[in-house]
Amino acid sequence: MGGDPAGKISYDQHDFALWEKRVDALMVLASSAGLMNTDSLRRVLEDMGEEAYEAMSYYERWIASVGQNMIEVGAFSTAELAKKMAQVKERGSTYGDAT
Amino acid sequence: MKVRVNSHWPPGHIRTPAYLRGKQGEIEREIGLFNNPEQNAYRLASEQRALVRVRFTMAEVWGDAAETPDDVIEAEIYTHWLEPV
Numbered sequence: 528m529g530g531d532p533a534g535k536i537s538y539d540q541h542d543f544a545l546w547e548k549r550v551d552a553l554m555v556l557a558s559s560a561g562l563m564n565t566d567s568l569r570r571v572l573e574d575m576g577e578e579a580y581e582a583m584s585y586y587e588r589w590i591a592s593v594g595q596n597m598i599e600v601g602a603f604s605t606a607e608l609a610k611k612m613a614q615v616k617e618r619g620s621t622y623g624d625a626t
Numbered sequence: 627m628k629v630r631v632n633s634h635w636p637p638g639h640i641r642t643p644a645y646l647r648g649k650q651g652e653i654e655r656e657i658g659l660f661n662n663p664e665q666n667a668y669r670l671a672s673e674q675r676a677l678v679r680v681r682f683t684m685a686e687v688w689g690d691a692a693e694t695p696d697d698v699i700e701a702e703i704y705t706h707w708l709e710p711v
Binding site: 563564565566567569570573599600 | 638639641663664666667668669
């Protein structure tokens, strides 16, 4: 990023996890519904800063941006999102492993 | 047509690469009209703006640090970021 040394680049192809495919689908659905767009996705990704770029994976950053966009546009409130996140967490860490 | 990228640094979402601001290049082709990403980014009603592909030499972009000064890089930039040279 920004011309910083990054080490060796991996060219290996990898499968996407189910949750990653869902994040991609969410972005498409939210855009189709006129709630966000590519530029609003990118704007939030950039505002997250350098630390998020290092600490979070690609689709982790995407879902954070989609979530932020939905809060901004009023699709759901932060309280509703918090409640849903707690519900999903209760399903356990293996819930998303299905493919 | 020779152009220079504006050397402006406003806050907000901008697609014009930072490393090309203030650099001089040549319009390689016109691409067409697209909704302005600087407005899209905030979900504002966006105006159509002309996008062009600009060709820069590595010497122009990286100066003495350029490893292959005659190689070029092309970037797609909205014309409101460009001024004629």
